Amino acid sequence: MRIGLLGTGPWARASYAPALAGHTGLEFAGVWGRRPEAATALAERHDVAAYADVDALLADVDAVAVALPPSVQAGLAVRAARAGRHLLLDKPLALSVGEARAVTEAVERAGVASVVFFTARFQKEPEAWIGEQAATAGWFTARAHWLGAVFTTDSPFAGSPWRREKGALWDVGPHALSVLLPVLGDVRQVVAAAHGPADTVHLVLDHATGASSTLTLSLSAPPAAAGADAELRGEAGVAVMPGSADGAVPALSRAADALVRAARTGRPHACDAGFGLRITEILAAAESRLTDGTRRTE
Known part of the structure; x- marks a missing residue:
């Protein structure tokens, strides 16, 4: 090719x-x-x-x-x-x-x-973990933190106009959603969305399986606090997404x-692009929720 x-x-x-x-x-x-x-x-x-x-x-x-x-x-x-x-x-x-x-x-x-x-969908350890958890029933809730230090360091992406305009919701939000959706099912509703410090956003999501999830997303975290993690809790206990040595x-x-x-x-x-579209629909719903309080999913 x-x-x-x-x-x-x-x-x-x-x-x-x-x-x-x-x-x-x-x-x-x-x-x-x-x-x-x-x-x-x-x-x-x-x-x-x-x-x-x-x-x-x-x-x-x-x-x-x-x-x-x-x-x-x-x-x-x-x-x-x-x-x-x-x-x-x-x-x-x-x-x-x-x-x-x-x-x-x-x-x-x-x-x-x-x-x-x-990224996580194509890293060996997270990809395998996502597949294992998707095959496990009974998840009750999940939390995900995707905290970048893009705006608090000399990152080459710090001056990115679209990141400055759209913030963490659109930059790292797709990563968090790409991990949670295969496990908890599609998002039925953005239940709540709130602003945190700088570009930080907090989301509460209702999923098709009946589980809920909370997301904290930021590009403005202190460097010492930066990182990404996801945790699931349910009938099988607690599962934490492993890190990866892959860049x-x-x-x-x-x-x-x-x-x-x-x-x-x-x-x-x-x-595929269809999955990318669904992620975009959820992000747009969250953005709408942040600005006008509606509960739409697209």
Whole structure:
């Protein structure tokens, strides 16, 4: 599978490009970016072609990986799907339900494979744990903390305009939801949503299995308090999600494996664009709850 990369920012440079370049089942074919000079520099680093025109890249590949802000990703994903290209996408799929639905519809109409990269879903230990807990009945409640120090350190993402605007709800909220939904079922209702310090958000969710969950999400945590964890409590006792030694690059390599399998077999991956759409719907409902107190789920 020949794959191109759309994006040249810190996430593309540190994670996507190395993952694609080091993947033995892919041919990393080239890079396109909104800044041509950055695309040239990244392409030269990995000895691939730099493209000044995105359609020229799409014409030369079987698939694209997208490492761009979600509002930019959505439109390009639709464009790539319509060109018949498989999609390795980042979370969140989009920043509005309408944009996310457009991606999903384009994927379905074109019959292409799609995988949205939720880190824990492609790390060995968390992935295995999620599968084990999903097969266990009787969960009563869960809590998840996804606390980043993006805005309290010299993180390369600290100046990201979309993260500054949308905060932790949209940046790390998808990670927490991607862990909880396979275990507790879909979210029937965002029961409560409240602001905490800075961009911190607290959510209470009602799930299809009857279980409830609480989420604390932040990009402004003190560095010493940063980290991600999830805990389940129910008839089986207490289960705590294990950490992983895998960084983003090995996890992205597994996400690329999943895309190749989905394209070859025609069987959708659990983290496809449709799942990304559902995550977007829940985030939009939580955002609405934060601003106007409604109880809608989309």
